[in-house]
Amino acid sequence: MSIVRQNLMTREGYTPYCGAxxxxxxxxxxxxxxHQFRCKCGWQSSFEPAFIAAxxxxxxxxxGNAKEVRS
Ligand SMILES: [Zn+2]
Incomplete structure (x- = not known):
């Protein structure tokens, strides 16, 4: 798994940098x-559907966790 993918799955609020x-x-x-990660310039990531679903x-x-903390 790439570092970007690892960060996406473990760091809350993390998004990759534009790849254009x-x-x-x-x-x-x-x-x-x-669906994907997008930049204002129009660039879009190309993660496969299985990763996006995960x-x-x-x-x-x-x-869900944030809600539990608040209540
Ligand atoms: Zn960009």
């Missing part, structure tokens, strides 16, 4: 759009 060869915005961190399950789990 030339980024208009000087390679900021990307945001998750529900990541979404992890996000849902993070949210």
């Amino acid at each position: 060869e030339r980024c208009l915005y000087t390679w900021p961190r990307t945001f998750f759009n529900g 990541y979404k399950a992890k996000l849902a789990n993070d949210r």
Whole structure:
């Protein structure tokens, strides 16, 4: 597993940097759009569906944990 994938699965709120060869915005961190990680410049990651599914399950789990802490 790559470091990026490892971080995505273990660090809350982590997103990868833009991977474009030339980024208009000087390679900021990307945001998750529900399918892939995107940059404002239009670049998009290309994780396979199985990884994205695992990541979404992890996000849902993070949210569940946050709720428990609050109540
Ligand atoms: Zn970019």
